Amino acid sequence: MVLPTVKNIAKLCDGDKAALLEALQDWGLILREGGYPCPKRGTQLKLRPEDDRVDSWIWICSGYVQARKQKRQRCRTRVSFRTGTFFERTNELRTSHLSLFQILGFVDLWVSGMPLNFISRELEISKRVAVDWASFCREVVLNAMFDLKTKLGGPGDPVTGAHTNSIEGSWRGAKAVTGPAGRKKAHIPGNLAKYMFFKRWQELRLDRTTEFFRLAGQLYNPLTEHPPDDRDNEEQEEEEVEEDQHA
Ligand SMILES: [Zn+2]
Numbered sequence: 560m561v562l563p564t565v566k567n568i569a570k571l572c573d574g575d576k577a578a579l580l581e582a583l584q585d586w587g588l589i590l591r592e593g594g595y596p597c598p599k600r601g602t603q604l605k606l607r608p609e610d611d612r613v614d615s616w617i618w619i620c621s622g623y624v625q626a627r628k629q630k631r632q633r634c635r636t637r638v639s640f641r642t643g644t645f646f647e648r649t650n651e652l653r654t655s656h657l658s659l660f661q662i663l664g665f666v667d668l669w670v671s672g673m674p675l676n677f678i679s680r681e682l683e684i685s686k687r688v689a690v691d692w693a694s695f696c697r698e699v700v701l702n703a704m705f706d707l708k709t710k711l712g713g714p715g716d717p718v719t720g721a722h723t724n725s726i727e728g729s730w731r732g733a734k735a736v737t738g739p740a741g742r743k744k745a746h747i748p749g750n751l752a753k754y755m756f757f758k759r760w761q762e763l764r765l766d767r768t769t770e771f772f773r774l775a776g777q778l779y780n781p782l783t784e785h786p787p788d789d790r791d792n793e794e795q796e797e798e799e800v801e802e803d804q805h806a
Pocket residue numbers: 597598599600602620621622623634635636799
């Protein structure tokens with residue numbers, strides 16, 4: 560697995576589309592073929608390059624649909640590879656559609672504790688967009704923390720070490736790693752979660768960026784965001800039929 564450092568990310572985004580895709584799938588940010596059925600049920604979507612850019616693909620259904628008493632037709636469902644993934648969040652920022660390099664690089668610099676001014680200069684993104692992405696990143700660790708708590712229950716969470724009586728100590732640590740900007744009230748829960756995960760990953764000698772990507776991939780999964788419709792009750796006339804092997 561390629562270690563997701565800014566240097567490696569820059570190298571990947573500078574040419575080999577297949578290698579970039581492989582890395583994204585290793586990191587858990589993009590689903591693999593065979594694991595993403597068409598929303599119209601059945602056939603597995605296939606991932607194809609969308610255009611000449613190194614960082615764009617499109618999921619395509621090569622199955623067929625058949626309306627009742629009609630000729631079967633190609634399904635032709637197309638889904639952007641960003642749909643339902645962490646990368647889709649860039650769509651909310653109408654001012655700036657970030658490249659994958661900018662998003663992946665942002666994460667790597669953010670988990671390394673770089674100031675937003677530095678990150679925005681380095682990746683050529685506006686400060687405002689950097690502020691938004693920092694908040695998306697905090698959401699990832701915060702959600703992961705809540706998720707762990709739901710799964711494990713109780714105050715003594717062995718994964719994050721989030722014992723109630725150690726919150727204060729964590730908060731001191733969190734202030735140390737986030738700096739004055741991290742003390743904004745709205746950012747406190749996210750920064751605490753960030754601190755707890757970072758501390759844990761450090762103890763386990765895990766790579767922060769890789770682990771962050773794993774959490775982002777778990778939170779933003781196209782299959783859970785947009786589950787395939789159960790069309791049994793509503794649209795009975797259209798049903799996907801077996802894939803044509805000669806197509
Ligand atoms: Zn389909």
